[in-house]
Amino acid sequence: MVEGASRDARSRQARKAWRKLWLDIHLYIGLVAGAMLVVIGVTGSILVFWHEVDAWLDPQLRIVAARPGGARDFAPLETIEKAMVSATPQNGRVTHVWLPRDERSSYLFYYDLDGDTRRFGLDPYDATKTADRLYYSKQSPFRHALMGFLFQLHWSLLLSDLIDDGGDVVGVAAILLMVSIVSGLYLWWPTPGKWVSALTLKRGAKAERLNYDLHKLGGVYSAAVLLAVLMSGIYMNLRAPFVWIVDHVAPLTDGGSLEHKSEPAVGRAPIGFPSAVAAAMARSPDGRVERVDFPQDEQGVFTVYQDDLPGVSRFIRSRSLLVDRYSAAISRIEDVAHGTAGDAFLRWQWPLHSGQAFGMTGRLMVMASGLLCPLLFVTGLIRWLQKRRARRAHAQAG
Template identity: 40%
Template sequence: MTEVELPRPSFFARRPVALCGSRKVWLTIHLWIGLAVGLFLSLIGVTGSALVFFHEIDGWLTPALSIADAPPQGRAGWRTLEDITAAAKKAVPGEPTGFFVYYPNHPRKAFWFFFPLRAMEGAPPDVVNVFVDPNTATVTGARLHYSGHNPFENSLTGFLFKLHYALLMRDHGMAIVGVLAIIALISTVTGIVLWWPRNGKWQNAFTLKWPARVERLNYDIHRLVGMFFLPVALAVIVSGVSFNLPEQFNAIVEAFSPITKIERLRSAHGTEGPTTLDEAFAAAASRFPDGRTESFSLLRPDGPYVFKQMFPIGWGLEGRRTIYIDRYGGDVLLVNDPLAGDGDGFMAWQWPLHSGYVMGWPGRIAVFLFGLSWPLVFFTGVVRWLQKRRAHRLVERKAAA
C-alpha cells in the first residue's frame, strides 16, 4: 500500500491544540473568575463608561462651569493666569499648598480648579472645586468634589471616580481594584484560549449563528462581545493596573527602561527670579506649538509647574505630553513624551489609552461601549453556566433512571 502524506495543519490551526490541551482547566479558571468577581468588574466597567464623559456630565450639572458671555476677541481677552489663580485661591479657606486645574476647552468655559484641603494633620483631605471666569477673573461657583470622610457627600462625578477606582474604600480600595484588574486580565487571556478555533475554522469563530436556539445565541453573544472588544480591553485593563498599582507596575517597566522619579523634581531657589504661571505657560507653548493645553498644576510648594498637552500624532491619533517647568528661571526640567520610546514615553501612553482620548471621539465611544460590555459578558456567562449545569443534571437523572 502506498503511503500518502497528509498535509500538515497550518500554524494557526495547530497552535490552539497545545494551548487547549487542558481546556477543562482553562474553562474552570475562566468560569470561577467570572462568578467570583464578575459583578465587581461590571460595576467598575459601568462607572468607567460614565466617566468617559465626566467633563460633559459636569458641564450639564454644574452651571458655574459655563460662561454666559465671551468677549469677541476670544482667549485674547482673558485675564492672566496669575490673576485667575489668585482669584481661585481666595475662594478657599487658608493657604492652599497646591492645585490642579483643567484649562477651558471652549471660550465659554470656566477654569476648573481642584484644591486639596486638609482639616487636620493625618486626616484625608477634602478636595474643593472652584470655577473662575477667565474674562473677569471672578469666581462663578465652588463645591465639594471629594469628601475626605464621607464619599456620599462627593459630587456626582467625584462619587463615580471613587467608586470606579477604589470601590468607595478609603484605605486599600485602589490596591483591591488593581488586583481585580489583574484578575480581569487573566480572565481575558483564558477567554482568548477558549475562543480560539481548534479546528482552524476562523469564519465560525467570528460568526453569530442566526437563527439559533437561545442557548447557542447566548453563547455566541458571550464569546463575540468579548473578542470584539479585545484590543480595547487589553489597553484599558493594563493602563488601569498602572494607575492602581503604580509601584508594582513601574517596577516591571523599569526592568526594561528607566522611569524618571517625578517626585524628585524640585524648583530650587537661585539667582533667577520666580517664574509666573503665564511665563511658564508661554515657555511650554513656544516649545511645543502643536500642543493643546489640557491642564496645569502646582502640586507642591517646591515642585515645578506641570503642563499637560494633547497633540496630534497622525492617522487620527492623539498623545498627551507632560512638561515640567522650573518655577525659578523657567527652565524645562523634563518632558514626558509618548513618542520618546523610553520608559517615560510608555507611561505617557497610559492615560490616553485608558480614557480613549488616543483616538478622539471614536476612542472615547469605544471605551464607553467596552465598559458597558462587562455586565453583558457577565450576564451571558452566568446564563451559560446555568444552562450547562441544568443540562448536566438532566443527564445525571436519565443515567440514574
C-alpha cells in the same frame, strides 16, 4: 498501530484536561471578579466623557456666557491667578487647574481644605467666581459630588475611603480579568475553516445558543480594547511593581521615578502658574494647555499638560512639561517621542485608558467596551447556571 492509537488517546485526554482547566479559570474569575468588571466598565464609559457630563450636571460651575471675541477676550492669566488667590480659602491649597476647553468653559481650580477636595470656577473673561463646590470628602463617600463619586468608584470601588491601598484591590482584579479574557480567547479560538461561524451570531438560534453567542462575540470583539484598558489600569493602580517590570524589560529614564524636584530657591521667589504656562508655551508653542498641576511642596514642580500638539505622534497629540517653580526652566518633557522605549510604553497607558490615543474613535471604542461589560457578566452567569442545571439533571437521571 495500537501504540499510535494509545498516544492519540492520551493526547486527546491531555487536551481535554487542559481545556477544562482554562474553562474553570475563565469561569471562576468571571464569577468572582465579573461584578467588579461591570462597575469598573460602566463607570469608565461615563468617565471617558467626564468633562462633557460634568458640564451638563453643573453648568453653573463650568459654563459661562461666550463673548463675541471668544478666547481673544479672555483675561490675562495673571488676572486669573489673582482671582484664584482671592477665591481660595485661607487654609486651602490649590492642587491643579483645568483651563477652558472652549469659549464657553470656565477655569476649574481644585483645592484641598480640611481633608476635603473642593473646586471652584472662574469666568475666563472677567475672572469672577462661578461657583464653589465640594468634590470629594474623605469623611463619607455619600458627600462626594457625583463626578468625584464616579472617579472613586471606578479606580478603587470606594475602598480608598476605607483603606489606604484601596486601589490595589482593583489593580489585582484587573490582572485576574486579563487572565479571564485571555482564557476566553483560548477557549473560543476556532479551528481552520470555522472562522466565519465563530465570528457571527447563529441565525434562528434558541435562547441558550443566543446567550452563548452573545457572550462569545461580546468578549471577542471587545477583547483588544479591554486588555489595553485593564493593563493601563494595572499601571495606574499598581504603579510600583508595573514600572519595576517595565524597567527590567525596557530600561526607563531615572528608573521611572515620579520624584521631580525644583532647584533650590537660593533667595528666589516662586513663580506663579502663568509663568509656568508661558515657559511651556515658549517650548511648545503649537499645543493647547489643558491642565496645570501645582507644586506639592517647596521643592515640587509645575506640570503643564498640552493637547492637540502636532508632530508628537500620529495617534497621541499630548505632552507634559515639568517647570521649575523658581527658575521657570523646563526640567523635563514627557511624551511618546522623548525618552526610551520603556518611557514611551508607559506614556501610552493613560491615552489608551481614556481613549485619547485615537481621538474620538478611541474614546467611543473605550466607552463601548465598558458598556459591554454588563453583557459579558450577565451572559456568562446565565451560561454557568444553564450548565449547572444540565449537570444536576444528568446526575438525577443517572
